[in-house]
Amino acid sequence: MAQETNGSNGEHTTSRPPPTPSPLRFSKFFQANLRILVTGGAGFIGSHLVDKLMENEKHEVIVADNFFTGSKDNLKKWIGHPRFELIRHDVTQPLLVEVDQIYHLACPASPIFYKHNPVKTIKTNVIGTLNMLGLAKRVGARILLTSTSEVYGDPLEHPQTEAYWGNVNPIGVRSCYDEGKRVAETLMFDYHRQHGIEIRIARIFNTYGPRMNIDDGRVVSNFIAQAVRGEPLTVQKPGTQTRSFCYVADMVCLPLHLQNWIHNFSWLFQCII
Numbered sequence: 001m002a003q004e005t006n007g008s009n010g011e012h013t014t015s016r017p018p019p020t021p022s023p024l025r026f027s028k029f030f031q032a033n034l035r036i037l038v039t040g041g042a043g044f045i046g047s048h049l050v051d052k053l054m055e056n057e058k059h060e061v062i063v064a065d066n067f068f069t070g071s072k073d074n075l076k077k078w079i080g081h082p083r084f085e086l087i088r089h090d091v092t093q094p095l096l097v098e099v100d101q102i103y104h105l106a107c108p109a110s111p112i113f114y115k116h117n118p119v120k121t122i123k124t125n126v127i128g129t130l131n132m133l134g135l136a137k138r139v140g141a142r143i144l145l146t147s148t149s150e151v152y153g154d155p156l157e158h159p160q161t162e163a164y165w166g167n168v169n170p171i172g173v174r175s176c177y178d179e180g181k182r183v184a185e186t187l188m189f190d191y192h193r194q195h196g197i198e199i200r201i202a203r204i205f206n207t208y209g210p211r212m213n214i215d216d217g218r219v220v221s222n223f224i225a226q227a228v229r230g231e232p233l234t235v236q237k238p239g240t241q242t243r244s245f246c247y248v249a250d251m252v253c254l255p256l257h258l259q260n261w262i263h264n265f266s267w268l269f270q271c272i273i
């Protein structure tokens, strides 16, 4: 499972204490009623996370999603619930809401979707993360970014630990996502060091499970779709690739634990189960 790391070159010491949250955040009432923002909450992984969060009757959940790869259908059991709110919103635009925690998932994750509009993908990762960090700073919220195994690029080390910095092509067709997520991680740590924002980063590996689109394009859904149609399975070249697959219901437990872990640990974890 996850390992701790001291990250990259040097200490992650902050120059400032965390921003002051609302004075009501620590009162009995507000502690028992966390308001949580999930960007990309209508997506495959986001909607499973929302299900888990909604299981806690003391949580209010706000989902912001532009429905590019997500769907209202994934959230249909929560629409109309008094503790749930769904906003059509693109994270490349600022969002002003009062929340205690932010789970920032918004970004297409399947290669065929993120390569469809690469400029939009990198804007989502860079401007979207800046907007969410700005919000976290303003309201004093703790923020978790879902990053990716793709920050390792075409890794030269197997398996990769969090201490490995990767081998990434800055100009390739996957760079909008790989480099976008790397910048997003950099922004998270810079906001932490410069402004004291409480951050968590979860690097998610190849995840599968219910609500994955049949046309998602990733290997598990492709293989299942081909098998159901009685077609041969397409193994792309070179055919020696390896992946650490994770079932979605197991995977979403880690961001939840990370977000609610009280304090004082390294902030970067891999989601490998």
Ligand SMILES: O=c1ccn([C@@H]2O[C@H](COP(=O)(O)OP(=O)(O)O[C@H]3OC[C@@H](O)[C@H](O)[C@H]3O)[C@@H](O)[C@H]2O)c(=O)[nH]1
Pocket (backbone or CB within 6 Å): 109, 110, 111, 147, 148, 149, 150, 204, 205, 206, 207, 217, 218, 219, 220, 222, 223, 234, 235, 236, 237, 241, 243
């Ligand atoms: O039909 C297929 C699809 C894919 N593959 C291969 O299977 C491997 C896995 O490819 P996928 O398309 O499932 O996706 P990847 O593992 O490269 O990245 C994916 O999972 C990790 C997440 O963090 C990323 O967001 C996501 O893009 C690749 O080597 C690919 O070439 C096939 O052999 N056949």
